[in-house]
Structures are given as structure tokens and as C-alpha cells.
Amino acid sequence: MNTCSPDKSRTASTILSYFSEHPGAQDTIEGIAKWWREEQKNELPATFLKEVLSDLVTQGLVEAHREANGMVLYRAHRRQK
Secondary structure (H helix, E strand, C coil), X not given: CCCXXXXXXXXXXXXXXXXXXXXCCEECHHHHHHHHHHHHCCCCCHHHHHHHHHXXXXXXXXXXXXXXXXXXXXXXCCCCX
């Protein structure tokens, strides 16, 4: 298990890169954590991912979309044309 504390800036950058490369992608915090484990070969706590995603939402780079069932999906900010 990795005992180093995660890097928010690097994590945010990786998430933004993924959304940039996959414009239609959207997922829950749990889904992003699972993807992270599989792709990055390490695990990030859901609370840490929630902080990073919250920062990205505040910056207007990511949207949090609540589904009718209450599930929150995160996706790249869809700019108005």
C-alpha cells in the first residue's frame, strides 16, 4: 500500500486529461476510484477524490450532475456554444 499522501494537483491534472481525451465520459466518485485503481495501479481514497473533484467543480472545469436517483456523476464542463 502506498503510504505517501496523494498529490491533488497531479490527480486533478490526470482527471482533466482523461475527460479531455474522452469528452463523453462521466462517472461517480466510486467509478473514478475504480478506474484510478485499474489504470494508475494505486488506490486513492474516495474522500480525497471528492475534494479534488469539488475543487475542479468550483473552478468550473468539471460539472457535478445529480441524476433523478440521487447519484452524482462528474464530467467535463460542457461550455455553452
